[in-house]
Amino acid sequence: MTDSPPPPAASLGEDFSVAVQPARFPKHVLRFRNDRWAGRVGLAALDGEAWTEHFGRFAPLPDNLAEPLALAYHGHQFRVYNPDIGDGRGFLFAQLRDGRDGRLLDLGTKGSGTTPFSRGGDGRLTLKGGVREVLATEGLEALGVYTSKSFSLIETGEALLRGDEPSPTRSAVLVRLSHSHIRFGAFQRLAFLLNVEGIETLLDHACALHFPQLAELPREEKPPAFLRAVAVRSARLAASWMAAGFVHGVLNTDNMNVTGESFDYGPWRFLPKVDPGFTAAYFDHAGLYAYGRQAEAVLWNLGQLGGALLPLSGEDALNEALGAFPAAYQEAVADAFFARLGLTRGGGEEDGAFVQDLLRWMQMSGAPFEQTMFDLFCGKAGTAxxxxxxxxxxxxxxxFAPLAERLDAMKPERPERLDAPYFARPEPETLVIEEVERVWDRIDEADDWSAFEEKIAGLREAGAAYDLRPLSAPEGHVPMAPR
Known part of the structure; x- marks a missing residue:
């Protein structure tokens, strides 16, 4: 393991988390191990037995958290405030340092058993849910989205009953790697409890770890500066979802964290075609979190974070900080789409106008989303x-002729990327729902994991070919190098 100071989460105390014990599972079958990221946090040398011991039975890592911590938070779920949530089937297991950029990384779980926040649930994760989360994170990482990483998936040998899918179904425990699990809802909980000292402590903690440039600001300046920084990161995250053709599905305040990092994938979808009203969750009847409304949802959530900071700051200063979001988002949409298209931005308003015209044409023509991004990559350099x-x-x-003329007049960005074998393919790697279901059907019907493994290999090939830097990641963050 890499040398690291004591885990910072432990220093926050019981106002922020509860020590818990992991579930004991009857079986441990390793289904996915992320060796690319294991190397970055000093865990590549773990053999299969040790891996299972730490990420299936949750034996503490050396010099790390002695007990897992279930994090406490509230949140708005579909804009209805819920004070009865928290880590109900997961916990923070360990905190490590990235061996490349030195930043703190959390190892968190999903499906690791009940906690005081379980609300009568079984604290388990279906194997299908685990497979879907691995695919989501691998797909988003390939397309340059700043996302949590699926680190480990172990099948656990229990038969789970679920009301919204065929039951009994297989169980699993997932470990994900993320730069933070400090959710907007953690601040909301402290505000709900009138714990002003706790809000201040969490703000200082978040700034020290994730926004060090803000750590020494005067007390009255820190809350709005923090909110502005989170707003800009969140704007860039929302833009990167749009350029990836991704719909998160459940953009509640407890599913957003302060680092601008996408995480916690339940219902999610990639667009087959451009449709602003396309939703991922079958229960999102009003389309609140539809593809075309994701920026609106993120801004609303930021407003709730700002409200939680009111005990520390004036309303005008916080509203001014929130005002950074619209311009940051518009600029980020142009950045994200030009990056996905392998084009160099001109820098003016024309860039944004081109993106909107392209999306309008895609919607009117019915052009497949990912195929279009793939075909138009590097503009004129990819005409053949x-x-x-x-x-x-x-x-x-x-x-399409007017768009083609504008596209071909733009300068390609690193057109040598077209030499990658990936771009010799007629079609790109995609993760539309039909493909995800086919991967799962092979597992469910024949315990055949070959389609799952092939899909991950294809997504990683795409990521290496595109070689995109995560848009909402902080300066200095080193993304995974192409394989």
Missing amino acids: RRAASPSAALYAAAA
Whole structure:
């Protein structure tokens, strides 16, 4: 393991978390191990037995948390305040340092058993849910989204009963790697409890770990500066979801953290085609978290974070900080789409106008989202690929001609990336729901993991070819190098 100071989470105390014990499972079958990230946190040398001991039975890592911590938070769920949540089937297991950039990383769980926040639930995760989360994080990482990483998935041998899918179904425990688990809802809980000292402690903690440039600000300046920084990071995260064609599905305040890092994947979808009203959750009847409303949802959530900071700051200063979001988002949308298209930005308003015109054409034509991003990568440098695409007829149509002219006038960014074998393929790697279901069906029906493994290999090939830097990551963050 890499040398690291004592885990900072332990210093916060019982106002912020509860020590818990992990569940004991009847079986431990390793289904996924993220060796790429294990190396970055000094755990690559663990053999199979040790891996299972730490990430299936949760024996403490050396010089780390002695007991797992279930984190305490509240949150708005579909804009209804819920004070009865918290880590109900997960906990913070360990905190490590990234061997490349030195930043703190959390190892958190999903499906590791009941906690005081379980509200009568069984604290378990379905194997299908674990498979879906691995695919989501691998897909988002490949497309340059600043996301948590699925670190380990172990099947645990229990038969779970669920009302919204065929039961009994197989069980699993997931470990994810994330730069923070400080949720907006953690601040909301402290405000709800009128714990002003706790809000201040958590703010200082978050700044020290994740916004060190704010740590020494005068007391009255820190809350709005923190809110502004989180707003800008969150704006860039929302923009990166749009450019990835991704719909998170459950953008509640307890599913957003202060680092601008996407995490906690329940219902999620990638767009088949551009549709602003496309939703991921079957229960999102009003389309609150639809593809085209994700920025609105994020800004609303930021408003709730600002409200939780009111005991420390004036309302005008916090509102001014929130005002940074719209401009940051508009700029980030252009950054994100130009990065995905492998183009160099001109820097003016025309960049944003091009993105909007492209999306409008995609919506009107019905062009497949990921195929279009793949075909248009590096603009004019990829013209031959465009002509050979399954969507070639759409690009040859008169409606696309004005866009083609603008596209071909733009400067490609690192066009040598087109030499990657990935771009010799006729179609990109995708994760639309039908493909995800096919992967699961092979596992469910025949315990055949080959499609799962092939999909991960394909997503990693795509990530290496695109070589995108996460948009909402802080300066100095070192993304995973292409394999």
